[in-house]
Amino acid sequence: MLADNSESTTNxxxxxxxxxxxGVMIAGLFFIAxxxxxxxxxxxxxxxxxxxxxxxxxxxxxxxxxxKLLSREKERVNAIIRYLTDGIIQCNYESRIVLLNPAAERxxxxxxxxxxxxxxxxxxIKNSKLxxxxxxxxxELAAQSRRLTRNEGEYPEIYEIKINDPAExxxxxxxxxxxxLPGLATSFLxxxxxxSRERLISRAKSEFISIAAHxxxxxxxxxxxxxxxxxxxxxxxxxxxxxxxLEKSYQINEQMIILIRDLLDVARLEEGRFGFEFSxxxxxxNISAVIESYKQAAQNKGIDLEFIFPKSDxxxxxxxxAKISLVISNLIDNAIKYTDKGSVKISMExxxxxxxxxxxxxxxxxxxxxxxxxxxxxxxxxxxLQRQTEGSGLGLFIIRNIIKRHxxxxxxxxxxxxxxxxxxxxxxxxxxxxxxxxxxxxxxx
Amino acid sequence: MSKLKVLSFIIMxxxxxxxxxxxxxxxxxxxxxSEKLRNSGYNVIxxxxxxxxxKKIQTENPALVLLDLILPGIDGFDLLRAFRKExxxxxxxxxxxxxGNKDDIDRVMSAGANDYLIKAHxxxxxxxxxxxxxxxxx
Numbered sequence: 185m186l187a188d189n190s191e192s193t194t195n196x197x198x199x200x201x202x203x204x205x206x207g208v209m210i211a212g213l214f215f216i217a218x219x220x221x222x223x224x225x226x227x228x229x230x231x232x233x234x235x236x237x238x239x240x241x242x243x244x245x246x247x248x249x250x251x252k253l254l255s256r257e258k259e260r261v262n263a264i265i266r267y268l269t270d271g272i273i274q275c276n277y278e279s280r281i282v283l284l285n286p287a288a289e290r291x292x293x294x295x296x297x298x299x300x301x302x303x304x305x306x307x308x309i310k311n312s313k314l315x316x317x318x319x320x321x322x323x324e325l326a327a328q329s330r331r332l333t334r335n336e337g338e339y340p341e342i343y344e345i346k347i348n349d350p351a352e353x354x355x356x357x358x359x360x361x362x363x364x365l366p367g368l369a370t371s372f373l374x375x376x377x378x379x380s381r382e383r384l385i386s387r388a389k390s391e392f393i394s395i396a397a398h399x400x401x402x403x404x405x406x407x408x409x410x411x412x413x414x415x416x417x418x419x420x421x422x423x424x425x426x427x428x429x430l431e432k433s434y435q436i437n438e439q440m441i442i443l444i445r446d447l448l449d450v451a452r453l454e455e456g457r458f459g460f461e462f463s464x465x466x467x468x469x470n471i472s473a474v475i476e477s478y479k480q481a482a483q484n485k486g487i488d489l490e491f492i493f494p495k496s497d498x499x500x501x502x503x504x505x506a507k508i509s510l511v512i513s514n515l516i517d518n519a520i521k522y523t524d525k526g527s528v529k530i531s532m533e534x535x536x537x538x539x540x541x542x543x544x545x546x547x548x549x550x551x552x553x554x555x556x557x558x559x560x561x562x563x564x565x566x567x568x569l570q571r572q573t574e575g576s577g578l579g580l581f582i583i584r585n586i587i588k589r590h591x592x593x594x595x596x597x598x599x600x601x602x603x604x605x606x607x608x609x610x611x612x613x614x615x616x617x618x619x620x621x622x623x624x625x626x627x628x629x
Numbered sequence: 630m631s632k633l634k635v636l637s638f639i640i641m642x643x644x645x646x647x648x649x650x651x652x653x654x655x656x657x658x659x660x661x662x663s664e665k666l667r668n669s670g671y672n673v674i675x676x677x678x679x680x681x682x683x684k685k686i687q688t689e690n691p692a693l694v695l696l697d698l699i700l701p702g703i704d705g706f707d708l709l710r711a712f713r714k715e716x717x718x719x720x721x722x723x724x725x726x727x728x729g730n731k732d733d734i735d736r737v738m739s740a741g742a743n744d745y746l747i748k749a750h751x752x753x754x755x756x757x758x759x760x761x762x763x764x765x766x767x
Contacts, residue, residue: 394730398699398727398728401727401747401748401749402655402658402727402748404749405658405727405748405749406655406657406658406661408749408752409658409661409662409665409752409753410661412752412753412754413661413664413665413752413753416754418664418665418668419664441749441750444749445729445749445750448729452730457731457732458731459730459731459732
């Protein structure tokens, strides 16, 4: 397993030093005791002799105990490293490989002995034996690679790479610096987690969703077009009663289409390919436009929909305007849907280094028990379920991820029966926006 | 001629002669879209696959093309490229598809499509509106 024994030699090098020191101490004490014995024979000599004997015995005992503990600890660590399913490579300060566990040997298809003390350079990608290892040590050589940690030089640093040669594999590589004795350069530990299976399943799932959604969209388009054309009188006149039923069917069909759109959005978000397009945009204009489109819906329900204009100027900020519109319309849509009387008020303010947007309603509120799960996929609060059968439970999951991608956050305060206030933040400065799309965790809360 | 007819004549001059090529493999959707276009006074030429589309664009000389992407034979992506690059056809092309990935939309728009509509998100009336925007103003 160990490619080189530098790790254990540092440990064993420490031990002889300790033994020497303890020996010197014992010899010194023995020397003092012997002198005392000559000057004050019998009683003090016996007492001192006993003290020294106890001291020596205790020291020897604790030394043996520490030694045993150390070797037991070493065995334990070795067993963990040996049987770990993740591969582990340790490189010393010169980037020479000093440790390789059996899982790493399996991943690279090469034995630790062959790699002991080797420095892996980018050129080793041409060497068929070192191909995988070279791509792991130098992620930029892999077919695809991306850093999952936000900042360069942030540890532990996590990379996810996809290699195509010699076979298609996906790895997650965590690099941890190990600070050794003071004054010595750090060595690095790399933990290699084979995520090929997870990625394969995730890709298959996404493909399935895409194909299924496309297959479902075609017949739904046919139904939508037919109903719309019937309503428009393309197939001849219809009675008021027929029209009312056609309208209801049209709405139900629309719900299915929206559900499919949301499912596709979730699949894309989860893969980190939702296609964000950032540009300098006017948030107030964006919000006003969305509010305008909901004026009629609010009026139909007798709800007061109001935009409280910010007192201070809101600077232009970097967003994906289409995605932010989706966020605002989702929040307003929910607010109107779950409010029977009263108002829906939208306000915004600058809270350096963010701008906060709030959507406050006087609706049914969110039950305490539902609060923790509200942003989970497919979750719908029981009081919402009782009122409206439609709704996929995907909206808040999608918008939370849109806000996160912008470097902001979303939260809410709610009292059941009184109302809810949703708020989200967006950074005022471009630097606070994450650099690129990352795949998101399935049930991130 | 009634007032209404005069009015429609002013808004849509020569509409009967406006030829639309509809390339769509799903017969039901093709039938619906054709009906809507004919009801609105357009002359519709139908093509059920890529090869037929490629042939008819050269023989029929349409004023506008409605193009589906997933097609038997030559698919919509290749067809679009052939229309713009090889045949140098400059008439407006509206892509009607149920693919909605940003990658697909970008690919189609950069290959020279004038508009992209997801079928499930638009109605034939919406398509007519988009078409009108693409015709040169009378």
